[in-house]
Amino acid sequence: MKLVEAIIKPFKLDEVKDALLEIGVQGMTVTEVKGFGRQKGHKETYRGQEYTIEFVPKVKLEVAIQDNQVPRVLETIARAAKTGSIGDGKIFVRDLNAAVRIRTGETGETAL
Amino acid sequence: MKLVEAIIKPFKLDEVKDALLEIGVQGMTVTEVKGFGRQKGHKETYRGQEYTIEFVPKVKLEVAIQDNQVPRVLETIARAAKTGSIGDGKIFVRDLNAAVRIRTGETGETAL
Amino acid sequence: MKLVEAIIKPFKLDEVKDALLEIGVQGMTVTEVKGFGRQKGHKETYRGQEYTIEFVPKVKLEVAIQDNQVPRVLETIARAAKTGSIGDGKIFVRDLNAAVRIRTGETGETAL
Numbered sequence A, B, C: 001m002k003l004v005e006a007i008i009k010p011f012k013l014d015e016v017k018d019a020l021l022e023i024g025v026q027g028m029t030v031t032e033v034k035g036f037g038r039q040k041g042h043k044e045t046y047r048g049q050e051y052t053i054e055f056v057p058k059v060k061l062e063v064a065i066q067d068n069q070v071p072r073v074l075e076t077i078a079r080a081a082k083t084g085s086i087g088d089g090k091i092f093v094r095d096l097n098a099a100v101r102i103r104t105g106e107t108g109e110t111a112l
Ligand SMILES: Nc1ncnc2c1ncn2[C@@H]1O[C@H](COP(=O)(O)OP(=O)(O)OP(=O)(O)O)[C@@H](O)[C@H]1O
Pocket: A007, A008, A034, A035, A036, A037, A038, A039, A056, A058, A085, A086, A087, A088, A089, A090, C026, C027, C028, C029, C030, C062, C063, C064, C065, C101, C102, C103, C104, C111, C112
């Protein structure tokens, strides 16, 4: 199992969520974060306004998936989150050793 | 070392925290998140109110622990976080390569 | 690649960020969290005020870096985040299997 984490522009959340639902992702978790990449937050355009602050508001999306879903999930997020301008975000993939679905007690891939 | 992450119902946080303290967990980190699972947030009851929104407020609890604590921590969180109705949450376990306790400079398991 | 996560005192964020920029870190993500360590939040001093609550506000800083940057990043965070009093925080290191820079489609270390 893998945990795919994407840090994206907040106004792209709905589009990314819908694209992931379409390919069969079952659940996700969202956190409000702030950050910067190579431009150090300078001159980044956020929802049409120019900012010269250092930390820019972003949304972190986490999806726990099966190993074989990784390529499709990466493509889908990258496509749906992309505007083509700076600050579009990053996707990180990490291993997931175990998962539990609390209500049913299921573990492993069936718990996702 | 492992990082156990649980996404639970917010009103269950105190109960889960107390249960973890009882079994000797030394520290934890909490983040306010929102998410959905298989019901896509529809018809999920949150603190007694019906919602038909897609993202439901949840709390993410992270505990860094030793490998041998994992089974007990999983059982404890699952028991304390369970209400039996949908949306009770998920637990994810991931590897932790290294840990540092900043004040003392300790590293590894003694830093947890 | 590694993901280094530091949970630090909020007023130390700027100092840690500047120290990381100085050693060439390209980007970071920040989340507002709350937590406690061995003192269970009791008697922890936060920005000059005494609290006897259990969860103390902290900031979680995440940096995705190359493997060879880990020792320097750990030293830098630990030095910049340290006040010498309780609650200075923890640093956790985890593996990163893959990374994507959404705008350019770059993957792997060049995507960081
Ligand atoms: N190395 C990193 N570690 C952790 N988080 C990062 C890193 N790089 C970027 N991020 C997160 O991703 C968000 C978006 O980054 P961003 O898309 O600006 O990256 P970039 O490399 O500057 O690419 P671009 O040139 O397209 O802007 C940042 O606001 C930050 O939250």
